[in-house]
Amino acid sequence: MKKKLLVIGFVWPEPKSSAAGSRMLQLIVQFQQQGYDVVFASAAKTSDNTFDLSSIKVETQPILLNDSSFDLFIKNLDPDIVLFDRFMTEEQYGWRVAEQCPKALRLLDTEDFHGLRKAREAALKRNERVSTQHMQNDITKREIASIYRCDLSLMISEVEIEILKQQFNIDESLLYYLPFLLAPIPQEAINLLPKFEARQHFITIGNFLHAPNYDAVLYLKQTIWPLIRKQLPKAELHIYGAYESQKVTQLNNNNKEGFLIKGFAEDVNEVMRHAKICLASLRFGAGLKGKLVDAMQNGTPAVMTTIAAEGMFGNSKPNGFIEDTPEAFAKQAVELYNNVEAWQQKQQNGFKVLNQRFNNLAFEADFLTHIKTLSNDLKTHRELNFIGQLLMHQTMQSTKYMSKWIEAKNS
Structure with missing residues (x-):
């Protein structure tokens, strides 16, 4: 039996x-x-x-x-x-x-x-x-x-x-x-991912019913994104997540700020692999962050807070930068967005983390x-x-x- x-x-x-x-x-x-x-x-x-x-x-x-x-x-x-x-x-x-x-x-x-x-x-x-x-x-x-x-x-x-x-x-x-x-990522799959030159804009994702995610989006909107946008005036931030409420939708500001509330992503891999940088600006929370796994699986480097990175990397190098002040967070986001060598290195770090820590x-x-x-x-x-x-x-x-x-x- x-x-x-x-x-x-x-x-x-x-x-x-x-x-x-x-x-x-x-x-x-x-x-x-x-x-x-x-x-x-x-x-x-x-x-x-x-x-x-x-x-x-x-x-x-x-x-x-x-x-x-x-x-x-x-x-x-x-x-x-x-x-x-x-x-x-x-x-x-x-x-x-x-x-x-x-x-x-x-x-x-x-x-x-x-x-x-x-x-x-x-x-x-x-x-x-x-x-x-x-x-x-x-x-x-x-x-x-x-x-x-x-x-x-x-x-x-x-x-x-x-x-x-x-x-x-x-x-x-x-x-x-x-x-x-997680299943290991083979090199063949990595080779098929869009390269640095084929990607554009920033992304963040997370269920809006989860309080840390809403706070993170609000933190981006009010504090971090204006600093990034000032240096990258043509860049956009695409925000995805299930169960968006009116208070989330009203944060959308396409024309002036490039801050776009996209709502539910039917295929997270599709939207993540075409983004250049993932932003994980969590100020509280616990556990492991699925958005960082999504980013690493799709070769998308990230800028994240210590809270977001917690428990994810162990002794391995992260797939991006870990910063807790708005100024440093924004600075590294701009650097990663413009620097192809740094971007490629952080991307490789992500693949190693997945295959070594979550296999x-x-x-x-x-x-x-x-x-x-x-x-x-x-x-x-x-x-x-x-x-x-x-x-x-x-x-x-x-x-x-x-x-x-x-x-x-x-x-």
């Missing part, structure tokens, strides 16, 4: 809209290659951008929040592994999974460290350095509780693992580094072994995670009865 994986999604995957959507598909493929049948369940609504999971032989199941119908569903499914997509789904369904399928391995895919992103956003609004006080927010507390309740949390960034270990004393046995899992082949075997070892010794692993046992006990008393109260109230 084939092994079964149940993914409980916070949202239905949208790989064209967000890096989180691409990440989820990468994980699904990893488990399918390990021989798992995959079922994806979510209480979220679908959209026009929702990926057709049936096209990769994944069964889908709509589920309800605070409803005991989920108990019957998961008991009948009897999965070997349950993967929670972000800590919010673990809060909702973790106790039900533990009650109905106690032997199932519980994995948490954090996507990024939400508490870290929240801390940085709060510090930015107050014009302060991120401190322990910022980090100890409600999101952090909920997320770390979820990490403890799960058997293993998949972390996309080495930096975030170190923060969890050093600042919060999370045992490394509960954390596993699994970044973007899916480098992670598959170890991930398979780790999951097998953990599954075979799950009882001992859970006994050593006493805080997890404690939180699960308390959670199953509080969250459980709150959920049952909501269900009774709704019936």
Whole structure:
């Protein structure tokens, strides 16, 4: 009998809209290659951008929040592994999974460290350095509780693992580094990409529902882009992203500023490979930045903030310049736009980063072994995670009865 994986999604995957959507598909493929049948369940609504999971032989199941119908569903499914997509789904369904399928391995895919992103956003609004006080927010507390309740949390960034270990004393046995899992880029594909002379203009991209992306666009509009445009009066900045709102659309200014809101990109590779420079001006956030992966895959060098670059390059050279002041950011953007030799060097750096740090082949075997070892010794692993046992006990008393109260109230 084939092994079964149940993914409980916070949202239905949208790989064209967000890096989180691409990440989820990468994980699904990893488990399918390990021989798992995959079922994806979510209480979220679908959209026009929702990926057709049936096209990769994944069964889908709509589920309800605070409803005991989920108990019957998961008991009948009897999965070997349950993967929670972000800590919010673990809060909702973790106790039900533990009650109905106690032997199932519980994995948490954090996507990024939400508490870290929240801390940085709060510090930015107050014009302060991120401190322990910022980090100890409600999101952090909920997320770390979820990490403890799960058997293993998949972390996309080495930096975030170190923060969890050093600042919060999370045992490394509960954390596993699994970044973007990408196919290596062959030289033949690189040779087909447009050259420096065939490209023009700047680009940035990101889902507008994600607060760091909107802030980054606003930062470009108000502070950085005027400095670039002053030196490159014919250059344009093309801004792409799903779910643009009125407040995003009204930033468009084609004639005077060359600041163009392009909206949803049906094919990110098409728009990225024809741009000369990618701008990643994020001032807060966490995790790995999909826009930089898109840029590297399409040979588009970037100028980025430290926040944008975090966790991406390790000891490798970046595919562009890392600057945090508007003046330095703009200066390097202009330099990269005009200097073909620097541009070509940064482009090559990007290809090396992808092939050395995010090569899916480098992670598959170890991930398979780790999951097998953990599954075979799950009882001992859970006994050593006493805080997890404690939180699960308390959670199953509080969250459980709150959920049952909501269900009774709704019936």
